[in-house]
Amino acid sequence: MTLLAIRALLGRVPVLVWVAVAAIVWGGVQRYRATVAVQALADVRESAYRSALIETTRRLTAQQEISYAAAASLAQARLDADAATVAAGRLRDAARAAGRRACPAVAGASPAASAPAVVLAELYDWADGRAGELAAAVDAARIAGTACEQSYEALIQRTGDK
Helix, strand or coil, X not given: CCHHHHHHHHHCCCHHHHHHHHHHHHHHHHHHHHHHHHHHHHHHHHHHXXXXXXXXXXXXXXXXXXXXXXXXXXXXXXXXXXXXXXXXXXXXHHHHHHHHHHCCCCCCXXXXXXXXXXXXXHHHHHHHHHHHHHHHHHHHHHHHHHHHHHHHHHHHCCHHHC
């Protein structure tokens, strides 16, 4: 077949067929472009999802580490407070014994004779107990504040900012 024969054959095809073929080709191209765009969007979504998952995991890990460290600090503060309570008990007992030695009960002596040592020991008991309560409250507040600050810093820190 020669070029003239092909041209004559194509000339017999109605214009409507050419329009239909062009529309089909154009539709196929558009469908391909849409498929590529949908795949690109899916890739972007997947990448964003993975990034969000990594960041969430990082934040949760940081929060857990901070929580564990705060719990350990609080436990250590409680151990220290218990040790201080034991030491204070020994000191209190020593103060009472010293008060008894300083003012021994004499037969027929009034109870007021030993009162200063007893008052001093009770005053020490009260002051020591109150100091222990305040120290425990301050330790707990300091540990909670530090944990809160570290948690906030861990939340606002981005993965790439390390």
